[in-house]
Amino acid sequence: MPIISADLTHAGGRPTAAELEAKLLAGQTLLAETANHVMQVVDVLESYGEVLDAYSINLIYQAEQQFLNPLPAFRYLDGDLSPGKIWRHLIHDRLNFEYAEYCQKSMFWHGTGGLDAYLDSEAFRAGCSAIIRRKTGRDPLLALLHPLFPDFLLELIRSAATTHALGQFWRVMSDLFLDLARAEKDGQVSTVAAVVEFLRQGLVAAAANPITYAVEVAGERFWVLPPQAGLTFLADVAVPYIEAVFLRGMPFLGTVSFNAQAQQVSPDQSTFAYGALFADPLPTMGSGIPPSLLMQDMYRHLPERLHQWYRQTSRGEGDVRVKICLSFQKSMFCVTNAAIAGTFPQPLDHADPAAQAANRAYAASWAARLSHSRTDCLDACDL
């Protein structure tokens, strides 16, 4: 039997912006409604929840305990310096906390929303001055660095603030994803629409959670992100996170890194399209690029049901990370779907034409961006 190359390839669908907009306005899910999709999304989010739990703990540890540490060599160890932990770290029997840092850098670089605005405010600068004064009084290296590079420590504190904020965001998301897995097991969630609704409710419930961050320097407590700044979960962290990590990303996330070499990366940061929703699940040029780091971590926590299904499809264990990435992308469309549903300017069933127009404009702006993303994963298909 001759092998026909074309039979070995599979092209997913490519819905237009108008189709996506119509679905968003009609309250339909972007992801096709199948039982297999529910299994993939719930299970992959469960493993993601486990990973995010560890990431979140580590990011908060870094922001609080490794604050302004110029050489944070042990920052991934969460303060546990036992020989066993160090050994497991050295033989890489651990999560890739580097991925969490990539996301943090991405958020920091593509800063949008209230958090970014506050980091550039006078109030933040004043708070930092007090912290730096206190810190440089006890740390000769920083005391030397600060006069030479006056913006350096300030920037490190901004970075630490983003790290802590991301840690807090992921704390909520981790719990939400693990709750989702429990709800599905209990039979409360059995459709893709129910998954999106569950996520939307979770996001809305946490929307007003305050985002604050304080550090202790030489026995004295300082606010970096004080309650008075009024930063909240949904508007100031969750939406900027989606913008930075799901949509914009960085050019080296996945195969599109070749575009950077070819000078094809847009000079306009706001039009970047290298985020998780745009990533190519097929890793190119080996391991080490961030999406595959996350897939390696999720593989460690894969629920048995999903793992069993992966073993039966295509190459089984051989290409399991690609399959995790495909499922992960499906689940991220659900999260995005939930975030959009939770942030419409007006209720979707509002009768007022002005409200409808506002909703339409909002849905259209999202649909325009999503129409270029990897929407080919939205269709039902075997992996």
Added chain:
Amino acid sequence: MLSTLLLIPFLGAFLLLFWPGQPVPGRMRVVTIVVLALQLAWSLRVLLAFDPGDGGMQLQESFAWVSSIGLDYRLGIDGLSLPLVLINAALTLVSAVCTRDISQRPRIYFALLLLISGAVNGAFLAENLLLFFLFYELELVPLWLLISIWGGTERAYAATKFLIFTAVSGVLILGAFLGLALLTGTVDFSLTPVLSERLAMGSQLLLLGALLIGFGIKIPLVPFHTWLPDAHTQASTPVSVLLAGVLLKLGTYGLLRFCLGLFPEAWALLAPWLAGWAAVSVLYGSLAAIAQRDMKRMVAYSSVGHMGYILLAAAAATPVSLLGAVFQMVSHGLISALLFLLVGIVYRKTGTRDLEVLRGLLNPERGLPFTGTLMILGVMASAGLPGMAGFISEFLVFRGSLEAFPLATLLCMVGSGLTAVYFLLLVNRAFFGRMAITPPSEDPVADARLDIRLAAVAPRETIPAMALAVGVVVIGLIPTWLGRISEAASTTMARLPGLVANLQSGGLG
């Protein structure tokens, strides 16, 4: 002892042909593998019995067969033929192991494989010119059948072209052998190195010319090479392995044994022209390889280039260059067989060998990462990177030939550089970048989203290629194992032109 090397494959072939009933193809394959493993074991036994210090023929066996026409059954082995006998045993085994999915006539297929292996052994061991010719021709028909029955879509054209070219080669070789007997007035076709010294130079050049073209077709050398890329492209992978690894060596073996061995004086006269011919062949083969878009054709043209090194080494005829020629025969046998095996795996999994289509096959999850890794090793060895067999052979050939023919050697070195060019093109196109196995469409975004589902390469499918890769590295790291076998023979052979000069001046008289 040597006759057993003929008996094992020939009896194996008869065993398969007369096996009762309709055995399943898998059983035929197993029987063939067992027979070939026996042959390899016996070849190793010959290796143990071989005395590396002796540059002449050893373990000789003979009995009169048809003495009236000078056809005697005389076998012998020396440092030139022993490595080739070993390579023949190893590569026929590899091609039997890598034969899968033989749907039609497995009985004949495997019998023909064994027949070829036996005939090639016979040609390498024959100490009688007519006996050599018989075996040389005997291998031709099975190979023609292997291409024309189990080949690709254009197999009839390729097989016929192969048959015509090789038949002409046979006619020329037979003509030269008969001419030698006629002109020297003997009916003794035994392999006597300085038989030709009784002939006038004009006759010697005529006979040598016929042999050169005859073996030049088989090797093949430019411009007699055109049958090879077609034959390779249409042949199945195991047949390509045999063709590149073993059958081309009949040509280079003939070049050293009969052209240089029988006509050392005329050879010395023609040597500068032969070196020039070698350089042309190397450069043409390499440049043609660069222009190919079929992976298999590229590897086939690389063979044309790399066989040119052997002509260069033979032209220089120094002990070092001749040792290099033996190394080149062995290393080219292993490396080209390895490359054809890997191209075969790529073709079997993706359905294409087109370098304009294939991309990113090193993809660790959904591509052919291990095949790609071995391919990189193979092309590095072929390009002559140190630590692998190709380096040793090319270094010896160039080192041995540089003083005799500096310009031709330098041009051949350029060809060696070009090997790196075309094989890097191959690796870069087919193995790096975003994976693709279908031609690019009008829409690059859609292409970049194609999900590709190649079947994984099972570990057992890579075992033959792994074995060859290990051989390539071992010879590269411990070349003395092979060098020890062949050094005495190549030194003896390099003395021939001087011996003739002495004979003519009455020095040894």
